[in-house]
Structure formats: structure tokens, C-alpha cells
Amino acid sequence: MKVTVLGLGSMGTALAGALLEAGHETTVWNRSAGKGEALAARGAARAATAAEAVGASPLVLACLSDYDAVHGVLGPLAEELRGRTLVNLTSGSPEQARASASWAAGSGIGYLDGAIMSTPPGIGSPQVMLLYSGSSQAFAEYRETLASLGDPVDLGDDAGTASLYDTALLGMMWATLGGWLQGVALTGADGVDAVTFTPVAVRWMTAVNGFMSTYAPQIDAGVYPGDDATLDVHLATIEHLVHASAARGLDPRLPELFRAFVGQAVAAGHGGDGYARLIETVRAGGRA
16 A cells, blocks of 8 residues: 655654555655655655655545644645545644544545554554544545554544544543552652552552443433442542642642542532532533
């Protein structure tokens, strides 16, 4: 398969490298000169212009700094892109993705919007997810090629869905890493190394995964039984985290946030409900 990669930052370089490793005839282009030598040494063709790069392949991958950069480069090349497929792996919002898909459809361009759920070193591993949404025809046609980058996950025809998932999943990542750092600091204050604590924390995440799978249908049904643990129980346990953190001189803001989040629902009379009840607080912008 002939593939073009536009943008040779760390991620774009990793994408092009994985395509070359998989045996695809890869053309690369970057806005600023001086990048791509290592890829050329591995067999990539370096295009002098974006138009030349687009013309080299039926499948064009864009991985630029933002959507403005994508449209700045590709807006003038709509005619060159006509009849080709553009896979936009640039980070942005669902609204930007949908606008880009609308522009592509009006220009006769197949369009997929993508989200890369990895850092550059993970590209090419089948363990890494890349999320795609947009043209189902384009996904089916190029799925095998996209699998060179990681496991391709089709999220449907709404081009904004991949960005939506990306934003939600990154929020989960930051919340999880924040809780892990609090745990590392808490146990570390009593002499436990991070490398000693972390395997136990990772094993605990298996149970947390189970909680999410249990709570998801409760959220969809709007029914929040407290048959595993009520919010009253959660609040009492969070008090231990607040106390232990304060006693060790740690930053208390994260456990205090947990306490305020759960405490608000308890104060509103929902102490006997399960943890999934807190979705109502999130949906109400903190007012529920």
C-alpha cells in the first residue's frame, strides 16, 4: 500500500516508521525542512511539497500540531485530495472533527478522524489502540493498513466520536494517575518505595475495572443500588484518606475533592445509594 504521512514530529515519525516496518511504500512531508532523514534512510520517499506528498498515495495520514495547521496545509489541496482518503490523526475536539468531515465530504474526500491512545514508542504494537470514526467505507478499505500502527477500533460514522472518546479517556488517565501519585506519596511517607507499592496498585485496578462494568448499566438505567457499598460508606472511608494525607504533610486537595464530591450527594439525601449516583452530580455541573 502507498501511504503518505504529513507531519514529522515525534508521533508522525513513529507512524511513518511503523508503516515502513510493515512494508508499506511511504511518502513523508514536513512543514519545516530538516526532518525525515532517518526515515529516508529506511526507505521513505521525501516529498518537497505537501501537494507532491498528497499526490503520491491514495491514503494520506495527517498528524500536525492542530486542526488549524491541518486546514492551512490541506485546505488549498482539496482538488488534489479528491478521490483519496484522509485520515486525520491530529488532536482536537469533536466539533473540529465534524467540521473537517463536512469539508472533506463536500470536496469528495474520504475521511476518518482518529485518536492515538499511545505515546510514540507504542506505535506499531497490536496492544495499542487507535480509535477511528467517520467513513465506514474508508475504514473497511484501509483497516489492514491502519493495523500497522496498532489495533484499529471503529467507533462508527460520526467523525467526532474518536475525539470524544479520546478526551474522555484522557480524563480517566489523569484521574487515575493523580490517585496513584497520592497513593505513592502516602505510602512513601511511611518508607514504601513506589516500585513496591505500584504492583499492588495495578492489581487493584482489576477490581476497579469490575466496578465500572457493574456501574455502567446502573447509570444507563438511572438506578443506583448501594448493594456493594453506599455513599455513606465511601464518605467515611475517604475521611481516612484525608486524615492520613494531612498527618503526613501531603497536599490534601485531591482527597478533599473526593470528600466534597461524595459529601454533596450524601447531604442531598443519597447516602444509601451506590457510587454510580454521582453521575447525576457530574451531569448537573456540580449542582445535584
